[in-house]
Amino acid sequence: MTEILTSAQMRSIERAAIESGAADGLALMERAGAGVAAAIVAQWPAGPRRAVVLCGPGNNGGDGYVVARLLAGQGWQVSVWALAPPATPDARANAERWAALGAVAAELDPAVLRDAVVVDALFGTGLVRDLAPAAWGPLALAQQVGARLVAVDMLSGLCADSGRVRAEGAYLSRGADLTVTFQAPKLGHVLLPGGGMTGALSVVDIGLEAELAALARDDGAQVAVAVGPPGARLAKGGGHKYDHGHALVLSGGVGRGGAARLAARAALRVGAGLVTLGCPPAALIENAARLDAVMLRPLADDQALMQALSDSRITALCLGPGLGLGAREAALVAAVLKRHRPTVLDADALTLIAGDAALRALLHPGCVLTPHGGEFARLWPHLSGADLPRVQAVMQAAAESGAVVLLKGADTVVAAPEGWPQVHAALRARAAPWLATAGAGDVLAGLIAGLMARGWPAQDAAATAAWLHVEAALHAGPGLIAEDLPEALPAVLRGSPGGTPSAQ
Numbered sequence: 001m002t003e004i005l006t007s008a009q010m011r012s013i014e015r016a017a018i019e020s021g022a023a024d025g026l027a028l029m030e031r032a033g034a035g036v037a038a039a040i041v042a043q044w045p046a047g048p049r050r051a052v053v054l055c056g057p058g059n060n061g062g063d064g065y066v067v068a069r070l071l072a073g074q075g076w077q078v079s080v081w082a083l084a085p086p087a088t089p090d091a092r093a094n095a096e097r098w099a100a101l102g103a104v105a106a107e108l109d110p111a112v113l114r115d116a117v118v119v120d121a122l123f124g125t126g127l128v129r130d131l132a133p134a135a136w137g138p139l140a141l142a143q144q145v146g147a148r149l150v151a152v153d154m155l156s157g158l159c160a161d162s163g164r165v166r167a168e169g170a171y172l173s174r175g176a177d178l179t180v181t182f183q184a185p186k187l188g189h190v191l192l193p194g195g196g197m198t199g200a201l202s203v204v205d206i207g208l209e210a211e212l213a214a215l216a217r218d219d220g221a222q223v224a225v226a227v228g229p230p231g232a233r234l235a236k237g238g239g240h241k242y243d244h245g246h247a248l249v250l251s252g253g254v255g256r257g258g259a260a261r262l263a264a265r266a267a268l269r270v271g272a273g274l275v276t277l278g279c280p281p282a283a284l285i286e287n288a289a290r291l292d293a294v295m296l297r298p299l300a301d302d303q304a305l306m307q308a309l310s311d312s313r314i315t316a317l318c319l320g321p322g323l324g325l326g327a328r329e330a331a332l333v334a335a336v337l338k339r340h341r342p343t344v345l346d347a348d349a350l351t352l353i354a355g356d357a358a359l360r361a362l363l364h365p366g367c368v369l370t371p372h373g374g375e376f377a378r379l380w381p382h383l384s385g386a387d388l389p390r391v392q393a394v395m396q397a398a399a400e401s402g403a404v405v406l407l408k409g410a411d412t413v414v415a416a417p418e419g420w421p422q423v424h425a426a427l428r429a430r431a432a433p434w435l436a437t438a439g440a441g442d443v444l445a446g447l448i449a450g451l452m453a454r455g456w457p458a459q460d461a462a463a464t465a466a467w468l469h470v471e472a473a474l475h476a477g478p479g480l481i482a483e484d485l486p487e488a489l490p491a492v493l494r495g496s497p498g499g500t501p502s503a504q
Helices: 007-020 025-043 059-073 089-099 133-144 209-217 258-269 281-288 302-308 327-338 347-354 373-379 390-401 440-453 458-476 484-493
Strands: 050-055 077-082 117-121 148-152 178-182 200-204 224-226 246-250 274-279 295-298 316-319 343-345 367-369 404-407 411-415 422-425
Touching: 007 025, 007 209, 025 059, 025 089, 025 117, 025 148, 025 178, 025 200, 050 059, 050 133, 059 077, 059 089, 059 117, 059 148, 117 133, 133 148, 246 258, 246 440, 258 274, 258 316, 258 440, 258 484, 274 281, 281 295, 302 327, 316 327, 316 440, 327 343, 327 347, 343 347, 343 440, 347 373, 347 440, 367 458, 373 390, 390 404, 390 411, 404 458, 411 458, 422 458, 440 458, 440 484, 458 484
Parallel strands: 050 077, 050 117, 117 148, 148 178, 178 200, 224 422, 246 274, 246 316, 274 295, 316 343, 343 367, 367 404
Antiparallel strands: 404 411, 411 422
């Protein structure tokens, strides 16, 4: 399990270590600076062996003075520039240690920055206000002259808790080349736009394992967790097909079945023992021409659906992809929700729920809602308009709806009414921008439904499906269309390489 912390949670484990006597502030600062120096050398083993360290007034700046001293001790040519004098006792102590080796430059010379490693130790996770251009300007200058930019803990100008830019003016045109953070990733490293500006992410152990573990055991801490590879949980044992569940995917009418067919095929590929597509009678021939292993059932209306649901072997449902927005479809959604079966609600089903308070009242913990940003705003306009951090907004949406909510994106967030949120970041080695294609979300809905049909809890199914969705896209590669995703799953499930699985 990889925890993803807020800045306050990180401060709490540092404070716990100091109060227990396990470490003091200077010792933690030394470990942090040593980790940054080691990461720089590992990233650029052949040079340039010339660094400029930009120090802020707080403890992030104190880390910078340590980095400067340690790189100089390894023979690097090091210059230090300070935005302001050190303002904390630990930062002042390390500034004095640096002073025994070198001066602090009064002005920032662009010629010194050119082609150097520039270390951003200005603000890190301690940012509490928008930065003026004069504060983040040195970073832009460094990039303009071709420097390699290394962020200490967090690129200055990014919010560690939301990933949002907190800088006045145009800010940077690109992010850091390397970010070195301590003990655990921060939310700003995995949420956009900050996650896209982090560059390579190195997490340095500074000896707070016990304190992090204690935080993780605190049910009230609401620590976010990174979604990682599912491991052996996906393996199927023996038994009859019904031992692995039966997923029912509802389809729209004639000419509207493609999205549901994508979802149904994904549910079958991910291991549901049986998948049936339920459609209006007029659409049977169209769907029969396109499906083989997926079964078909005519469902004229909600009464026919209720009769179908009398079969207890149907263990999960998927509603929404290409479903339609009429009275028939609203009645189908209501009929399913009243039965309290594990249910995925996507696309048109979300639109129906957004406009109907009676339908929304039928939601239950066995439901997974899979909105994209626009759908989330329609479902929870008060949360979308409140400018809340992404993780907090999804957690509140889950609590209000009483259901699992998966907010789609390169920074997917999954939250249940209770428990910790999960984040899947399709960034860095797991970036798959070609997933932005029609039908990809329908496949994700089918993956979730297939896992729920197999008996997986709703939040686990949603998070694992998000990981598989990206892994299949990495396997397929650029040029992907939605139909490729289910077909890539067998190789993914066999462990065939298709990108680099990562917890961040």
